[in-house]
Amino acid sequence: MLSKATIKDIQSLQHKKFRDETHTFLAEGPKVVHELLQESAFECVAIYGLADWVEKAIQESTEFEKYMHIVSEIELSKLATYTTPNKVVAVFKKATVVSNFELKNNITLVLDDIQDPGNLGTIIRTADWFGVKNIVCSLKTADAYNSKVVQSTMASLARVNILYTDHIDWVKKNRSVKVLATLLKGNALKEYKGLGEGILLIGNEANGLCEELQQLADEKITIPGFGKAESLNAAIATAIVLYELKNS
Amino acid sequence: MLSKATIKDIQSLQHKKFRDETHTFLAEGPKVVHELLQESAFECVAIYGLADWVEKAIQESTEFEKYMHIVSEIELSKLATYTTPNKVVAVFKKATVVSNFELKNNITLVLDDIQDPGNLGTIIRTADWFGVKNIVCSLKTADAYNSKVVQSTMASLARVNILYTDHIDWVKKNRSVKVLATLLKGNALKEYKGLGEGILLIGNEANGLCEELQQLADEKITIPGFGKAESLNAAIATAIVLYELKNS
Numbered sequence: 001m002l003s004k005a006t007i008k009d010i011q012s013l014q015h016k017k018f019r020d021e022t023h024t025f026l027a028e029g030p031k032v033v034h035e036l037l038q039e040s041a042f043e044c045v046a047i048y049g050l051a052d053w054v055e056k057a058i059q060e061s062t063e064f065e066k067y068m069h070i071v072s073e074i075e076l077s078k079l080a081t082y083t084t085p086n087k088v089v090a091v092f093k094k095a096t097v098v099s100n101f102e103l104k105n106n107i108t109l110v111l112d113d114i115q116d117p118g119n120l121g122t123i124i125r126t127a128d129w130f131g132v133k134n135i136v137c138s139l140k141t142a143d144a145y146n147s148k149v150v151q152s153t154m155a156s157l158a159r160v161n162i163l164y165t166d167h168i169d170w171v172k173k174n175r176s177v178k179v180l181a182t183l184l185k186g187n188a189l190k191e192y193k194g195l196g197e198g199i200l201l202i203g204n205e206a207n208g209l210c211e212e213l214q215q216l217a218d219e220k221i222t223i224p225g226f227g228k229a230e231s232l233n234a235a236i237a238t239a240i241v242l243y244e245l246k247n248s
Numbered sequence: 249m250l251s252k253a254t255i256k257d258i259q260s261l262q263h264k265k266f267r268d269e270t271h272t273f274l275a276e277g278p279k280v281v282h283e284l285l286q287e288s289a290f291e292c293v294a295i296y297g298l299a300d301w302v303e304k305a306i307q308e309s310t311e312f313e314k315y316m317h318i319v320s321e322i323e324l325s326k327l328a329t330y331t332t333p334n335k336v337v338a339v340f341k342k343a344t345v346v347s348n349f350e351l352k353n354n355i356t357l358v359l360d361d362i363q364d365p366g367n368l369g370t371i372i373r374t375a376d377w378f379g380v381k382n383i384v385c386s387l388k389t390a391d392a393y394n395s396k397v398v399q400s401t402m403a404s405l406a407r408v409n410i411l412y413t414d415h416i417d418w419v420k421k422n423r424s425v426k427v428l429a430t431l432l433k434g435n436a437l438k439e440y441k442g443l444g445e446g447i448l449l450i451g452n453e454a455n456g457l458c459e460e461l462q463q464l465a466d467e468k469i470t471i472p473g474f475g476k477a478e479s480l481n482a483a484i485a486t487a488i489v490l491y492e493l494k495n496s
Binding site: 118122125128129130152155159189190224225226227229233236239240243244246247 | 373403404472473475484495
């Protein structure tokens with residue numbers, strides 16, 4: 001049986017403040033926990049599972065046995081954010097963030113206040129697909145270790161380096177490669193086919209890219225539209241641009 | 249003051265069964281309601297707003313005055329799905345669905361059990377951006393008039409014809425244009441650049457495209473990946489393929 005203090009510690013990981021303080025985060029559900037363990041994506045701290053899940057996991061491999069704790073369904077429901085019982089939650093250490101990374105021959109994303117965790121998760125997963133190694137997030141961007149983001153990105157979260165910083169200041173100091181912005185008016189995206197390098201600025205869901213970042217852009221890119229839709233979702237626009245920049 | 253029966257009727261629109269029976273749906277919040285009214289996207293049935301919202305709306309235009317009802321904050325909170333007070337909700341008539349549409353020179357999407365309303369909404373909005381006029385949904389696909397979908401697609405929902413049917417049967421009967429499937433193994437997407445016509449099959453988020461639909465595909469397409477991510481989100485994959493098919 002878990003102590004009240006342990007339950008409270010795990011619950012506190014639902015809040016960014018405690019994730020930052022302890023440098024750990026919570027992953028929920030068999031699929032995510034399994035993938036993070038399998039891929040050795042993050043250093044494991046503890047695993048809390050129902051008896052049948054733990055038994056099966058140990059039968060498959062004893063590698064993580066020392067981290068496993070059997071909990072009851074009631075205990076588990078106290079630990080998880082999701083209302084559906086999900087067999088297991090686990091605590092992992094966050095990745096170490098690199099702040100000095102290579103811009104040459106890489107595409108680097110800069111997120112200007114992406115607020116929806118679902119969009120952030122999709123952007124991270126898509127970035128990983130296209131081999132993007134670094135994402136710079138504004139301080140108002142959703143937290144990458146939010147449980148919804150962890151759920152949707154899984155091991156991609158470990159493969160992409162995610163730096164939270166004053167993003168405008170960062171762009172000003174890192175202009176050794178072209179700065180690209182996707183806007184409603186600009187050059188046709190296909191002109192940038194295969195470019196393969198640059199800092200790609202991504203705007204907020206409701207307000208787009210802030211004026212200051214727009215002015216820092218060397219190239220303004222537009223994704224051609226054929227209907228009457230007013231805009232594309234931020235993650236969708238990111239994906240289409242990444243596809244073309246990597247497409248040679 | 250609203251009668252209990254009216255409140256109950258509006259609340260019932262949170263359930264697909266009642267939306268189907270009454271052929272109406274609920275839109276929540278000033279932004280969505282405003283856009284649907286502005287674009288005359290759907291026939292309006294009734295608008296329930298807080299006094300200040302209604303007053304301002306009538307000042308701007310008296311066109312919809314006859315549909316407007318002033319409600320209290322407490323009444324509004326009973327009508328809306330969202331917990332944050334959002335000034336207004338409105339009931340609209342659903343669009344008439346066309347079942348016999350033109351496949352030639354068009355791209356038609358077929359959704360194989362897309363379950364997440366957020367993904368469905370993003371697919372509809374992206375389809376509208378790329379001028380896709382028709383989407384065929386399997387009977388297990390999320391409901392396009394679900395309040396989350398309405399919220400994320402706004403007027404795009406009115407511009408795209410959405411048919412729910414036995415989608416496998418539909419594909420079997422509509423093979424006058426090429427049937428395209430996006431899979432992890434297939435021909436490089438760029439080979440289909442500018443194709444501009446075809447039935448594009450989109451698989452379920454967790455299971456991908458069912459075996460039967462895979463066998464109906466004339467062309468198997470792959471989006472090149474450069475990292476270790478196992479797959480792309482369904483809406484993201486749809487967007488990238490639509491971009492290339494429309495890109496000439």
